[in-house]
Amino acid sequence: MSFSHAAQELFVTQSAISHHIQKLEADLGVALFERRTRAIALTPHGEAYYAKVRDAFELLRLGTEQIRSRPAGKTTLTVGLLASFATRWLAPRLRAFSATHPGITLQLRPEIALANVAAGEVDVAIRYGRGGWPGVRAQRLMPERLSLVCAPSLVTGKKRLREPQDILRFPLLTSYSNNSFEWDGWAKRFDVDLGQTQMVQLHDYNIVVEAALAGQGIAMGRHHLIARQLTSGELVQVLPEAILDDARVGWWLVTPKGSLSGAAAAFRDWLGEAARQDGLDETH
The missing domain is CATH 3.40.190.10 (Periplasmic binding protein-like II)
Structure with a gap:
């Protein structure tokens, strides 16, 4: 209820506030304030208008405070x-x-x-x-370095693999892919026909690793993902010289x-x- 206080809060002159109020009243076609000698008061139209716009201004204030209270520069990627x-x-x-x-x-x-x-x-x-x-x-x-891996117990003693063709005696573990290339690429590289092999297709490579750890078959080892299991010996390379070395x-x-x-x-x-x-x- 003070044009002068409003001017101080908005960092403009009192005459600027008065001018804006006059423009608003002209636009609405009603008087919002009653000018008195040393004070102002809301007219009935002003009271009604204030009751409506007060909530809108409060929403603007709350929204602004919420934005300002967020950690500075926080970005989601x-x-x-x-x-x-x-x-x-x-x-x-x-x-x-x-x-x-x-x-x-x-x-x-x-x-x-x-x-x-x-x-x-x-x-x-x-x-x-x-x-x-x-x-x-x-x-x-x-x-990615790709080689055949499995649990040590799967290839001990007489079950040890000595040449690429020996993998045909074991289930081969693979994960679903829109563009499968690992086993096909390996078979082509080492001239192995996988046509009669038992291929076990699993939903995700995480499941492939778990199945290999449980001794369920031979997996194509993606070394960046199984480095810990290779270091610990939970998984071992079979035919370590038979690596799929596609540079792409x-x-x-x-x-x-x-x-x-x-x-x-x-x-x-x-x-x-x-x-x-x-x-x-x-x-x-």
Whole structure:
């Protein structure tokens, strides 16, 4: 109820406040204030109007305060990826990312049906394969070393494998994929006909690893994901010389075409360094 106090709060002159009120009254076609010698008062129209707009201004105030109370610069980055990569490689490293980038929250979306990066379903994605996905940019993070692995008990004594053809005596474990290439590529490389082999298709590579650990068959070992099991001896390489050495196979960071957001660029740089360090660890 004071034009002068309103002017001080809004950092404008009293005459500016008076001018705006006059414009508002002209637009509405009614008087909102009754001007007195040393004070102002709301007219009946002013009272009615204030009763309606007060809640609207309160909502604006609350919304503004909620935005201001959010942690400064906090950004959410949605990442599409396979569940196996999320649990076996990325998750153990997330604390390091959070420590380096406290303003970025990673929201992981693990699923077999790869999210559409180009359509904006996720901000970025980590994919496994040989590259060549249309409509996106793909940067290879690290190559994948592929060899046959299983539980030690499966290949002891007389059951030991001596040549590639010997795998035909065992169930072969594989995970569902839109573009399966591991076993076919390995069989072609070592001239093995898998036509009569018992192939056990499992939903996800995490299940493939668990089945291999339980002695259910031979799996194609993705070394970046099973490094701990190989080190501990829970899984062993069979035919260690029979490695699928396709230089295109690896883990890729997939991003939309065009410029990246600051959060996406930060994640890309961190991920590349983490992948580089993982490669260095493998060589020692």
